[in-house]
Amino acid sequence: MLRKRIIPSLLLERGRLVKTERFRKPKYVGDPINAVKIFNEKEVDELFLLDIGASREGKKPDFKLLEQIATEAFMPVCYGGGVRSPDDVQTLLKLGIEKVAINTAALRRISFLGELRDRFGAQCVVGVVDVKKRLLGGNAVHSQAGVDVPQKDPVRWAQRLVEAGAGEILLQSVDRDGTLLGLDSDLLRTFDGLLDVPLVAAGGASGVEDMRAAFRACRLSGIAVGARFVYQGPHRAVLISYLSAAELASLH
Amino acid sequence: MIAIIDYGLGNLGSVANMLKKIGARAVVTSTPEEIRGAAGLILPGVGHFDEGMRRLRERSLREILTERVVEAKTPVLGICLGIQLLARGSEEGNEPGLGWIGADVKRFSFPAAERLSVPHMGWNEVDIVDEGLFRGVPSTPARFYFVHSYHVVCDDPGSVAAWSTYGSRFTAAIHAGHIYGAQFHPEKSHKFGMAVLKNFAAVAGHAA
Numbered sequence: 262m263l264r265k266r267i268i269p270s271l272l273l274e275r276g277r278l279v280k281t282e283r284f285r286k287p288k289y290v291g292d293p294i295n296a297v298k299i300f301n302e303k304e305v306d307e308l309f310l311l312d313i314g315a316s317r318e319g320k321k322p323d324f325k326l327l328e329q330i331a332t333e334a335f336m337p338v339c340y341g342g343g344v345r346s347p348d349d350v351q352t353l354l355k356l357g358i359e360k361v362a363i364n365t366a367a368l369r370r371i372s373f374l375g376e377l378r379d380r381f382g383a384q385c386v387v388g389v390v391d392v393k394k395r396l397l398g399g400n401a402v403h404s405q406a407g408v409d410v411p412q413k414d415p416v417r418w419a420q421r422l423v424e425a426g427a428g429e430i431l432l433q434s435v436d437r438d439g440t441l442l443g444l445d446s447d448l449l450r451t452f453d454g455l456l457d458v459p460l461v462a463a464g465g466a467s468g469v470e471d472m473r474a475a476f477r478a479c480r481l482s483g484i485a486v487g488a489r490f491v492y493q494g495p496h497r498a499v500l501i502s503y504l505s506a507a508e509l510a511s512l513h
Numbered sequence: 514m515i516a517i518i519d520y521g522l523g524n525l526g527s528v529a530n531m532l533k534k535i536g537a538r539a540v541v542t543s544t545p546e547e548i549r550g551a552a553g554l555i556l557p558g559v560g561h562f563d564e565g566m567r568r569l570r571e572r573s574l575r576e577i578l579t580e581r582v583v584e585a586k587t588p589v590l591g592i593c594l595g596i597q598l599l600a601r602g603s604e605e606g607n608e609p610g611l612g613w614i615g616a617d618v619k620r621f622s623f624p625a626a627e628r629l630s631v632p633h634m635g636w637n638e639v640d641i642v643d644e645g646l647f648r649g650v651p652s653t654p655a656r657f658y659f660v661h662s663y664h665v666v667c668d669d670p671g672s673v674a675a676w677s678t679y680g681s682r683f684t685a686a687i688h689a690g691h692i693y694g695a696q697f698h699p700e701k702s703h704k705f706g707m708a709v710l711k712n713f714a715a716v717a718g719h720a721a
């Protein structure tokens with residue numbers, strides 16, 4: 262049976278590992294290479310590495326750091342942040358990264374996804390949809406980079422990304438990010454069965470109970486987890502952790 | 514020395530990283546000299562079947578690989594698109610494959626009611642029927658990372674080394690003489706994949 266993927270999602274900023282809350286207030290939580298080593302020992306299903314600084318500051322991916330990370334990672338790794346050309350992707354693949362997450366570049370020019378699909382295959386292209394609650398109710402696609410959003414409806418935008426070339430969608434709830442309040446099941450329900458590619462949800466995961474609720478709300482391929490795997494306890498002490506084998510088994 | 518064949522497609526870095534980790538000597542290469550000198554060949558690859566075959570042809574790799582594998586019987590391991598290229602051809606495209614194994618490549622298809630997404634992506638368990646590549650793989654259970662939309666269908670089920678299930682049963686690995694293939698990514702499958710690559714490195718070592 263195909264297992265649901267539980268994916269630590271690590272945020273990078275200027276070579277440091279950080280964690281945000283509602284996409285703001287990045288807090289330093291440690292050294293990314295060390296964290297990846299620990300996640301590798303814990304045999305995690307996959308890793309997401311998202312460089313929030315590269316995107317914001319218009320920089321290229323930190324290929325040197327990513328090369329060091331890739332040599333420690335014997336699991337699939339998806340990287341996002343500052344990827345703007347097919348050559349960037351080629352470099353990442355050579356280093357040992359298998360997938361790239363595309364967010365702002367697709368908001369600017371959606372045909373970029375097709376260029377990547379045609380050269381590297383759709384399995385390599387992850388379309389990212391960041392979603393924020395509207396003041397008057399409902400959800401809308403959000404751009405943290407402040408780029409114009411061509412399609413506000415999250416499901417329609419995700420479908421457009423898939424048509425354009427994405428082989429997987431990462432759906433992130435801005436409002437739940439870093440809150441440990443559980444995933445947004447209402448948002449996930451609106452996606453159930455509407456995409457033909459694997460869907461990974463992120464934002465708010467705090468334990469197996471709410472992960473199970475998310476899997477019930479929507480046929481997800483996986484859940485990406487940030488705060489829960491880098492913090493421990495009510496005071497948010499930094500501690501890298503992962504689900505136990507028993508917890509993972511209980512999700513299936 | 515194991516030659517990881519560089520034909521411009523795929524996750525060469527990952528395969529090289531893991532071989533280094535297990536202490537196997539390996540080189541990422543597309544030169545005939547290095548390929549001729551290798552005791553084992555790994556054909557990795559991610560992407561479109563026709564693109565893979567075209568690139569092998571453009572780089573004149575097809576002849577040298579056929580010489581090494583078919584005539585010199587050098588052990589070869591195809592990974593992901595690499596296992597598919599070993600077959601006669603694929604539903605994904607029109608190019609003929611290498612044809613080293615009696616097999617065709619088919620797309621996943623499901624009854625409409627099942628609605629399984631393609632590609633088949635993630636960790637799946639395998640049923641091992643041939644120990645060759647799988648000696649020492651922890652059976653807790655044995656699981657591997659897959660990313661693919663097509664899979665190999667062998668004429669002779671005896672060539673299948675491991676099965677997996679997605680909607681229905683499909684070929685996860687093959688073994689026919691000195692020809693091995695894995696539809697999954699051993700280089701991205703933790704200790705499970707590490708054991709597979711160790712076994713292949715041992716086969717290549719014995720052949721040297």
